[in-house]
Amino acid sequence: MRIDRYISGCGYASRSDAKDIIKRGIVVADGRVCTKPDDQVKEDSVVQIDGTTLFYRKYVYLMLNKPKGYVSAVTDRHYPPVTDLVGEQYKPFNVYPVGRLDRDTEGLLLLTNDGQFAHAVMSPHKNVRKRYFARLDLPMTQEDVETFASGMEFKEFTAQPARLEITDDPHEVYVEIAEGKYHQVKRMTARCGKSVNYLKRVAVGAVTLDENLALGEIRELTLDEIASLYPEAYPLKHK
Numbered sequence: 001m002r003i004d005r006y007i008s009g010c011g012y013a014s015r016s017d018a019k020d021i022i023k024r025g026i027v028v029a030d031g032r033v034c035t036k037p038d039d040q041v042k043e044d045s046v047v048q049i050d051g052t053t054l055f056y057r058k059y060v061y062l063m064l065n066k067p068k069g070y071v072s073a074v075t076d077r078h079y080p081p082v083t084d085l086v087g088e089q090y091k092p093f094n095v096y097p098v099g100r101l102d103r104d105t106e107g108l109l110l111l112t113n114d115g116q117f118a119h120a121v122m123s124p125h126k127n128v129r130k131r132y133f134a135r136l137d138l139p140m141t142q143e144d145v146e147t148f149a150s151g152m153e154f155k156e157f158t159a160q161p162a163r164l165e166i167t168d169d170p171h172e173v174y175v176e177i178a179e180g181k182y183h184q185v186k187r188m189t190a191r192c193g194k195s196v197n198y199l200k201r202v203a204v205g206a207v208t209l210d211e212n213l214a215l216g217e218i219r220e221l222t223l224d225e226i227a228s229l230y231p232e233a234y235p236l237k238h239k
């Protein structure tokens with residue numbers, strides 16, 4: 001691949017800044033100085049800029065603490081997409097959201113450019129459970145816990161048995177679902193005659209929302225977090 005692409009793919013610089021850096025004669029690939037943006041390197045080449053060794057990767061895996069007001073998309077005609085919150089260093093990777101949260105839902109949203117990872121997390125066959133914190137207009141009851149636990153029929157799908165945990169304040173609950181269909185938590189709650197005033201996703205599988213992330217902040221997933229969601233392809237793909 002081209003050296004300017006390699007440099008931007010490392011998140012070191014944008015493609016146009018990479019071209020300027022190359023012209024300064026400070027980029028060394030496998031021991032030879034690169035002079036042109038289209039000089040060729042391999043994915044496993046050792047590339048140094050001013051003595052710093054770059055780390056090339058094809059895929060990135062990000063955790064966003066999504067604020068209200070953003071849509072889970074890469075573009076939208078009416079509202080800002082969550083990709084507006086992705087920092088410059090990740091722009092070259094063209095990440096997209098893994099599944100969706102409603103515009104008024106906060107919390108854990110994963111972003112990646114790895115389609116197989118996205119499929120592993122979203123596929124109904126992989127049974128990756130999603131956990132939410134919800135605040136409701138009315139208190140939840142033991143009967144509601146049982147209604148959630150017996151699964152629910154909807155027009156376009158059947159929700160598998162879901163877990164409803166009532167906190168000390170019965171207006172506040174944790175809900176764990178298997179699917180992640182459109183408005184699923186709100187629709188299940190409505191079945192019990194209650195409506196959601198606030199919704200936040202706190203976990204996807206074993207990956208929990210990092211408490212140190214303020215709303216709108218992003219961090220990369222750790223290797224353990226990636227592996228927990230996607231054991232088949234990791235670490236083979238990334239070594």
Ligand code: URA
Binds near residue numbers: 103180181199
């Ligand atoms: N269920 C909902 O109702 N909304 C979300 O954003 C996610 C799950």
